[in-house]
């Protein structure tokens with residue numbers, strides 16, 4: 540049988556992780572039609588014979604596939620937004636598992652200090668730059684995404700948590716895949732103190748894209764990566 544999302548065991552386990560109480564994605568938040576999902580596990584990727592890098596958007600910008608991750612299509616996506624996809628850039632936003640449901644509820648990525656549904660303020664994460672600890676002129680109150688899944692995968696963003704699935708232990712990570720309107724964002728360097736190259740496809744000085752224009756960043760997929768412990 541052909542290797543597809545529908546019968547890939549990794550993709551199934553990743554969906555189970557999203558529905559587990561660790562993440563708590565409610566029924567109805569994901570499309571149930573697996574044709575909209577995509578599995579980038581090694582087996583599925585090799586079976587499709589895809590390249591790893593594609594040009595996307597106008598002007599063309601590198602889109603590097605999130606290899607090793609499984610992607611789930613979000614139901615919040617409005618139909619007309621699909622037509623945008625061909626002209627926009629692709630990026631990733633790594634987050635904590637407990638932020639997934641608040642972000643899905645809001646339907647968009649939020650800036651730090653935005654008030655999310657329910658009234659809780661979205662605080663900035665310890666260890667990251669904030670208004671009191673940052674390089675001069677660096678505005679932290681923006682939406683940050685990255686063209687590099689390898690950057691997003693670092694512990695500072697998609698921080699892993701431990702998950703037990705019927706006796707098998709995994710380290711689970713989550714990230715959102717987004718479309719970003721070309722021209723809406725600025726490009727900056729990595730901010731995690733890395734000295735070695737993080738991603739062979741991107742210069743360390745161009746790993747963060749940031750914008751204050753919330754509608755310029757459209758969520759279209761929820762990514763999961765599970766590693767056996």
Ligand SMILES: [Zn+2]
Pocket residue numbers: 543544547548549550578579580581582583584
């Ligand atoms: Zn797969």
